[in-house]
Amino acid sequence: MTVPLAxxxxxxxxxxxAPRALTRCTWPDREPVLALWVWQCVVGAVLLCCVLAMALSGAAAFTVVRSHVFAGAPHGVAEAYTSGAYTPWSGALCVLLACGGAWTGAMLLREIRDARATRRRRRAELRERAPQLPGEDTSSSERLLVLEDEKPDAWWLPGATPQLVITTGALRRLKGRQLDAVVEHEQGHARARHDWLLNCSAALATGFSRVPVFAGFRDQVHRLVELAADDAASRRYGRLTIALALVELNEGRGIFGPCPAPLAMVPQRVHRLLSPAPRLPVSRRLRMTAMASLVPVIPLLVAVAPGLSALR
Incomplete structure (x- = not known):
């Protein structure tokens, strides 16, 4: 039981x-893509710890699990993990972690189901407001849909046939390359599959709301994906262009007034675009990426250490 407990x-x-350290840092606003990678590595390491602990504690408690975990391994390796290691807590820990894994899977399935239901509902609403015309070609996977609406808005609707939806109010308000910048912002979400990140983070936070790393992951992902998409648009069309586009799209919603809407991120995003902080040096970004990539390796090293010692 030493390795599972470790x-x-x-x-x-x-x-x-990890959540406390990451939320107190200022560099994620300068490098949102790197910050998303670091969060994914930390969450992956936590989940990997639980999976490995479940497998090893189950191998120590149940013969059938042991035969699968150590199938094909030398006898000495299995003995290093199971000999004298059984305690009454081995089976309980295995069952507890297995229940946690099943609950995580159930939450993820529910999140996927809800996301699909939401997409179907929104697509049905779009079909009612903008019905397909006879002979209209809908084979393109990135079809642009212009929606008659005075409210300026634009959003990407993910799915098997993703759609970029822009209202006529947005077309009237966006000037010059601002429309191109908004399209690039939404396509940045689609290219990076940010909807997958949002679904996974929401599922973990819903299933384990009291675990700080999962709650922090969900909250930070919502913010970081927007910053990453802003950067993708600004690299091609300039920070001022996408900042002005954000103002034009959101000026009438009251978020720039003295009493902005709760959790409104747009003013902070506009300020970040207009007063950008310098990016981290390339060497530091490479070091941080490599260090984050090594975080999930630590549980693997802890798990295989007894087996490697037994092979000597």
């Missing part, structure tokens, strides 16, 4: 301290 301690350490 893995659980490592998971608790990462789940409790």
């Amino acid at each position: 893995l659980m301690v490592l998971a608790l350490f990462a789940a409790g301290l």
Whole structure:
């Protein structure tokens, strides 16, 4: 039970301290894509700790699990993990983690189901407001749909046949290359599959709302994907262009007034675009990427250490 307990301690350490460290840093606003990668690596490491602890504790408690976990492994390797390791807590820990895994899967399936239902409902609403014309070609996977609406808005509707929807109010308000910048922003979401990140983070936070790393992951993903899409648009059309486009789209919603809407991110995004902080040096970005990539490797090293020692 030493290795499973070590893995659980490592998971608790990462789940409790990593969110505090990441939310207190200022560099994620300068490098949102890198910050998303770091968050994914930390969450992946926590989940990997739980999976490995479940497998090893189950192998220590149940013969049938042991035969699958150590199938084809030398006898000495299996003995290193199971000999004298069984305690009454082995089976309980395995069952507890298995239940947690099943609950995570159920939450993810529910999130996917809800997301699909939402997309179907929104597509049905779009078909009612903008019915397909006879002979209209809908084979393109990135079809642009112009919706008659005085309210300026634009959004990307993901799915098997994604659609970029822009209202006529947005077409009237956006000037020059501002429309191109908005389209690039929404396509940035689609290229990076930000909807997958949002669904996964929401599922983990819903299933385990009291785990800081999952709650922080959900909250930060919503913010970072918008910053990343802003940067994708600004690299091609300029920061001023996308900032003005954001103002034009959201000026009438009251978020720039003395009492902005709760959790409104647009003013902060506009300020970030107009007063950009310098990016991190390339060497530092490479070091941070490499360090983040090594985080999920730590649970693997902890898990295989006894087996490697037994092979000596």
